[in-house]
Amino acid sequence: MRDATDDLKALRQRLAEAEHYLKVGELRARQPQLETEASRPDLWDDQERARKVTSELTQVNDDLGLYDDLTRAVDDAETLHEMAREEGDDSLEPEIDEAIDDLRRRFEELELRSLFSGEHDEADAICEVHSGAGGTDSQDWAEMLLRMYLRWAEKQGFDVELDEVSAGQEAGIMSATFIVKGRYAYGLLQGERGVHRLVRISPFDSQARRHTAFASVAVYPFDEGADDVQVDIDEKDLRIDTYRSSGAGGQHVNVTDSAVRITHIPTGIVTSCQNERSQRQNKERAMQVLAAKLAELEREKKAAELAEIAGEQREVGWGSQIRSYVLQPYQMVKDLRTDFEVGNPSAVLDGDVGPFMESYLRWRRAEDEQTD
Structure with a gap:
């Protein structure tokens, strides 16, 4: 034998x-x-x-x-x-x-x-999807990304709370905010932060031309018990608006004037929630999301200060394109940081994005080892 x-x-x-x-x-x-x-x-x-x-x-x-x-x-x-x-x-x-x-x-x-080496990798994750350049195509693309992450979370067995969806002008969505709850949710999703690019034959072009659309993804750790960064929010720094919920429809959207949008005037950060049953609950959730965003902002400031002291020049990834999804003239999804790619965009857009998350984590560890 x-x-x-x-x-x-x-x-x-x-x-x-x-x-x-x-x-x-x-x-x-x-x-x-x-x-x-x-x-x-x-x-x-x-x-x-x-x-x-x-x-x-x-x-x-x-x-x-x-x-x-x-x-x-x-x-x-x-x-x-x-x-x-x-x-x-x-x-x-x-x-x-x-x-x-x-x-x-x-x-x-x-x-x-x-x-998973980060302090908040085990935390839940607040995620935002925003349409970018590309008009109606970008709004449709933002909705496709939202569906991709919701499908991925479902396959992972994570719970998802869809807090806010703003409908697009003709199709798709302008933005969405959702919370993924489960161990290592933030650790897995953090590599999705950045600009995502779609190339395809536009379904909104009567001449069937190829279009490029962009949408951005933001991810924040959401750990209600975390105390590494204390955030004091002064009510005088807030502008609170209420409005009638609107969005992609379905069970996630209310039809009363209970939706809440909070603007933190000093930073310009905006959070909103329309998924809860009452205005008070929506305000509480929007405040929790605001606190998480402000805490992340403070962590970024501290990291930038340490990098400056150390003389390091680190690329800021918020505005950089991280991944391309090409449906025409060929089929490919490629991460531009790790060079990981697959030839089946349909599977990826149906939630099979896990291999990209894992390749990012391996790439990040290799980068950290080189820096050390």
Whole structure:
């Protein structure tokens, strides 16, 4: 039978690496502490603290459970291989190969976590899509991007809160704001920040000419329990407008004057929400989004100050084109930072954008290692 010793050694090495990047030792020490806190009878007297404790305990249990399951699976595969070799039982070879292939797949999925190095990578994500140059085509393109991310989030098992949609003048949308809730949502989505370019035969051109449209994506970490950046918002700095909700329609849009738009006058940052049932709830959500944006602005300022002190010149990515989606004259989606590309735009636009997110994380780690 085939000698799978080297394959099993490689899996054992990957298990050791997982123990390191999952910080299994720290998790095992933290687990009983969290269990003690979670069992306190007065835990829910402080609801924010209770949510943080129970959320952290769930994550610790999930990570330890995943690591322990992989450990048992590697042990079982090694035992089966050793038994088959000792007994000369070739009939077990397909079962061993299947176990090795399954473990490789599971490690590939797990190893994505090793790419998350940012402080807020585990947080939820506030996302905005805005149409850009290209008229009606860009508004249609913005709606296509919104659908792509909603489909991706659905496939990932994330919850999505669609807070605001502004309808386009003829088709599509002018803008949309949504929150993706789930572990590593921000870590995965942060690489989508920037300008996205679409090239296709325009469905709005009677002469069927090729058009180029642009739309931008903004992503902010949304961690209601985060305290790394304190943001004080003065009510005098705000302009609050209420209006009748409008947008792409459907269950996400109200028909009362409950929508709220908040403008932070000193920075010009605008947030809005029209998805909640009441004006008060819409205002609360818009204020939460504003606080997240202002916190991100402060983090960017601090990063810029540190870069200036260090003498580094880092490209600002807000206005730069990061990815091209070409539907005509050929079929291709290419990320201009990582050079990762695929030849099936339809799948990408249907939510299969995960490989681009992973390639960005690997590219970012390589860039960070070069800088260090």
